[in-house]
Amino acid sequence: MATFNVHVTIENKPGISDPEGDTILNDLVLKGAHKTVSKIKTAKMLKFTIKEKDKKAARSKIQKICDELRIYNPMVSTVTIDVFNA
Amino acid sequence: MSLEPQELAELKLNIGRDPTSTELQIVAAEWSEHCSYKSSKKHLKMLPMKGPLVIHEKGYDSGVLDVGNGYVVTAHIESHNHPSAVEPYGGAATGVGGVIRDILSAGTRPIAILNGLRFGNIETDKHARWLFKNAVTGIADYGNCLGVPTIGGEVEFDDCYHNYALVDVAAVGFGKKKNLIKNHATNGDLVVLLGGSTGRDGMGGSQFASDSLESEDRSAVQIPDPFIEKLIIEAILEARKQKLINAMKDLGGGGLSCAVSEIANTLEVGIEMDVDMVHTRESNMHPDEIMISESQERMLIITSKTKLKELQKICKKFRISCSVIGHVKSDNQMHVKKGKKTFANLPTDVIVNATLLDLPSKKPVYLKTIEKEKKLRPIFDYSKIMMNFLAAPNIASKIWVYGQYDHEVGIRTVIKPGHDASVLRLDNGKFLSVKIDGNPKQCYINPREGAIGCFEEACRNVVCTGAKPIGMLDHLQFGNPKDPEIFWTFLESLKGLTDFANHFKIPCIGGKVSLYNETPAGPIKPTPLIGVLGLIDKKPLIPQRISDGDCLVIVGDTKDEMGGSEYFEYIHKFIGGKCPSVNFVESKKNMKVVLKVIQSQLLKSVHDCSKGGLAVAISELCMTNQIGCRILLENVPGEKLDVDRILFSESHSRYLLTLDKKNLKKLETMLKKSKVSFKLIGKFRGKKIQFTKGTKSIIDLRVDIAQKTWLNSLKDLVLHG
Numbered sequence: 001m002a003t004f005n006v007h008v009t010i011e012n013k014p015g016i017s018d019p020e021g022d023t024i025l026n027d028l029v030l031k032g033a034h035k036t037v038s039k040i041k042t043a044k045m046l047k048f049t050i051k052e053k054d055k056k057a058a059r060s061k062i063q064k065i066c067d068e069l070r071i072y073n074p075m076v077s078t079v080t081i082d083v084f085n086a
Numbered sequence: 087m088s089l090e091p092q093e094l095a096e097l098k099l100n101i102g103r104d105p106t107s108t109e110l111q112i113v114a115a116e117w118s119e120h121c122s123y124k125s126s127k128k129h130l131k132m133l134p135m136k137g138p139l140v141i142h143e144k145g146y147d148s149g150v151l152d153v154g155n156g157y158v159v160t161a162h163i164e165s166h167n168h169p170s171a172v173e174p175y176g177g178a179a180t181g182v183g184g185v186i187r188d189i190l191s192a193g194t195r196p197i198a199i200l201n202g203l204r205f206g207n208i209e210t211d212k213h214a215r216w217l218f219k220n221a222v223t224g225i226a227d228y229g230n231c232l233g234v235p236t237i238g239g240e241v242e243f244d245d246c247y248h249n250y251a252l253v254d255v256a257a258v259g260f261g262k263k264k265n266l267i268k269n270h271a272t273n274g275d276l277v278v279l280l281g282g283s284t285g286r287d288g289m290g291g292s293q294f295a296s297d298s299l300e301s302e303d304r305s306a307v308q309i310p311d312p313f314i315e316k317l318i319i320e321a322i323l324e325a326r327k328q329k330l331i332n333a334m335k336d337l338g339g340g341g342l343s344c345a346v347s348e349i350a351n352t353l354e355v356g357i358e359m360d361v362d363m364v365h366t367r368e369s370n371m372h373p374d375e376i377m378i379s380e381s382q383e384r385m386l387i388i389t390s391k392t393k394l395k396e397l398q399k400i401c402k403k404f405r406i407s408c409s410v411i412g413h414v415k416s417d418n419q420m421h422v423k424k425g426k427k428t429f430a431n432l433p434t435d436v437i438v439n440a441t442l443l444d445l446p447s448k449k450p451v452y453l454k455t456i457e458k459e460k461k462l463r464p465i466f467d468y469s470k471i472m473m474n475f476l477a478a479p480n481i482a483s484k485i486w487v488y489g490q491y492d493h494e495v496g497i498r499t500v501i502k503p504g505h506d507a508s509v510l511r512l513d514n515g516k517f518l519s520v521k522i523d524g525n526p527k528q529c530y531i532n533p534r535e536g537a538i539g540c541f542e543e544a545c546r547n548v549v550c551t552g553a554k555p556i557g558m559l560d561h562l563q564f565g566n567p568k569d570p571e572i573f574w575t576f577l578e579s580l581k582g583l584t585d586f587a588n589h590f591k592i593p594c595i596g597g598k599v600s601l602y603n604e605t606p607a608g609p610i611k612p613t614p615l616i617g618v619l620g621l622i623d624k625k626p627l628i629p630q631r632i633s634d635g636d637c638l639v640i641v642g643d644t645k646d647e648m649g650g651s652e653y654f655e656y657i658h659k660f661i662g663g664k665c666p667s668v669n670f671v672e673s674k675k676n677m678k679v680v681l682k683v684i685q686s687q688l689l690k691s692v693h694d695c696s697k698g699g700l701a702v703a704i705s706e707l708c709m710t711n712q713i714g715c716r717i718l719l720e721n722v723p724g725e726k727l728d729v730d731r732i733l734f735s736e737s738h739s740r741y742l743l744t745l746d747k748k749n750l751k752k753l754e755t756m757l758k759k760s761k762v763s764f765k766l767i768g769k770f771r772g773k774k775i776q777f778t779k780g781t782k783s784i785i786d787l788r789v790d791i792a793q794k795t796w797l798n799s800l801k802d803l804v805l806h807g
Contacts, residue, residue, distance in 0.1 A: 012309065015285060015286040015287065015367075015368055016286075016287050016307070016309050017282070017283075017285055017287060017309045017311065017367060017381070018309075019309065019310075019311040019313065019314070023313070070216060073173055073175075075172050075173045075307050076173050076176060076307050076309070
């Protein structure tokens with residue numbers, strides 16, 4: 001068994017509006033001198049530390065947790081899971 | 087998600103050709119149950135809509151009442167059941183947004199929100215808790231960001247909403263009569279889309295709302311943005327002030343398809359529009375998608391060419407997008423183009439007038455035996471039962487819910503949530519009292535009497551504040567209308583409401599029908615929800631603190647009507663028995679006399695007796711005032727009944743009057759004169775809630791312990807399971 005750090009990023013599905021990201025872009029970033037920025041999306045990240053036999057097992061375990069416990073609502077959001085060696 | 091074969095045939099016959107794909111999408115959206123009311127419209131006409139205070143104008147999305155001195159109140163009710171069942175946070179929040187825009191579209195400022203929430207059994211079902219918690223947060227976040235107070239509502243749990251949610255939102259608006267928008271349009275006027283951008287979210291929501299939720303097709307979620315909504319409110323009200331708006335409509339179910347066709351049809355004009363001019367969130371959206379997208383926070387405005395510049399200036403000031411998407415024509419056609427190419431060109435009356443259905447109805451079989459009571463297990467310790475009861479989700483204080491809502495912003499809220507009805511101060515020196523009520527448990531047992539009961543309860547609640555009911559909103563929520571048994575329950579409820587409204591001369595000023603509310607386990611119980619607005623000319627009865635020695639007088643008879651009661655269903659897990667029924671004559675008499683004694687300022691407070699019966703209503707008085715009481719059950723007027731029936735029967739038309747001992751004589755004289763049934767049933771004193779019958783103690787509880795349970799149990803259940 002090895003220890004892994006797993007980052008779960010929860011964000012709105014593409015095509016679904018993101019009022020918070022839009023506000024940060026339009027009312028903060030573009031108000032300054034940062035005209036090269038064209039999009040900002042907000043997301044929430046959960047960082048798990050987990051003991052599993054390999055990266056694959058860690059990933060599928062975390063995906064299962066997120067699905068079963070409704071850590072995110074699949075109607076609105078997507079999750080991206082990144083696994084790192086601890 | 088499309089037209090039925092006979093509807094398609096009819097459309098072809100009407101236009102004499104095959105419809106294009108865009109035309110199909112537009113018609114499918116408009117002919118959905120959600121937009122066309124095709125199953126219910128024929129019957130809804132029975133409700134009385136006229137009254138001395140009701141103002142009718144074409145194209146209003148909300149009801150308008152004249153409250154005197156040049157002011158009007160507007161009100162509307164909507165639900166967002168299907169979206170909330172899959173995404174409770176966004177579904178509930180956008181529900182608030184939608185009904186707020188209906189208020190705005192008459193040209194009035196939204197001043198209050200109420201909501202009625204219904205979920206499955208949160209004691210046993212984790213998913214129901216998740217839905218409940220997120221729907222409440224959604225409403226709180228949206229309403230609080232908008233600066234519109236959420237002043238009241240109701241929350242109920244029942245197994246029939248398993249895996250589902252009923253989220254009903256009512257809103258109240260206020261403004262000057264002369265500022266009401268008089269919807270009109272002339273040839274050459276411009277059609278402007280104002281507010282949020284159009285995206286792929288909420289695609290086909292109105293058809294989604296007209297299907298059962300059993301299928302996995304759940305794409306119609308919408309994302310709330312209360313800050314844009316707030317800007318829209320301010321921009322529209324400023325444009326209204328400068329008289330820049332000829333006509334206006336909110337974009338709700340069916341998106342542009344419905345808004346454009348309906349406004350054109352109401353104003354008897356044609357509209358030609360170009361989808362390329364619509365400001366979209368994503369590129370490459372197909373015209374069909376643009377036409378049926380239900381992206382939130384959008385309004386459609388018709389303005390004159392000469393006023394456009396001023397309107398654009400206001401939009402710029404509030405930093406909201408607005409685009410001219412088309413213009414008004416005189417041909418009664420809805421013409422949708424993309425650049426030069428035509429995608430749809432249909433007569434508006436064809437789009438708007440779906441063929442109304444005359445569905446068959448049949449009395450449900452289950453009703454034959456439902457009134458028969460089963461033998462209940464005997465209760466030995468009513469104090470223990472009472473403690474369980476006070477912690478029951480349907481009885482427990484809803485402070486965890488309304489405590490999350492800003493109910494004071496705008497400083498109009500004179501009577502806050504947690505009492506019978508909430509009261510708002512109006513600018514003309516009068517007060518508006520508002521309440522919504524539903525009772526699916528009783529409506530299941532007797533759809534007619536149950537619906538009347540909801541109506542009477544809402545009236546009772548506003549009467550408790552000293553208000554005279556002046557208007558009613560109805561929201562009729564049922565299962566699949568194509569099931570004759572369900573349709574029968576719909577018709578019975580509607581007939582009951584009509585009879586009550588006629589007898590009490592309370593006009594129906596608006597409403598909504600939501601059908602196809604089905605869960606995998608079957609249809610929901612009939613859930614009509616009634617909102618009542620009451621007007622107080624002088625001063626509302628703000629509940630005063632009850633103190634030692636004060637008297638408790640009950641008006642109205644307690645009857646053997648336990649069907650659908652919380653006691654039967656929660657304590658005995660029994661669905662059945664006789665549903666409480668309203669005696670119109672008695673009801674009117676009681677209402678009148680209670681209003682009269684409130685005006686003569688004899689009372690400290692009036693509390694309505696409903697869910698949980700007398701025992702709960704009196705305990706609530708004790709707990710909110712932190713004072714004990716001694717109640718003599720043998721004094722309760724009505725038939726001779728067993729103890730459990732006196733305590734827990736939910737008979738209507740009952741009011742609990744609290745008053746200083748010195749006013750008792752005067753009160754008794756007034757009540758006697760009007761020949762109502764009443765009795766002094768107890769006094770407030772000490773620190774214990776005590777009910778006795780003869781020499782026997784029935785209930786004996788410490789107020790502080792009861793209060794702790796009552797206040798905290800709902801919160802504990804939601805947060806800690």
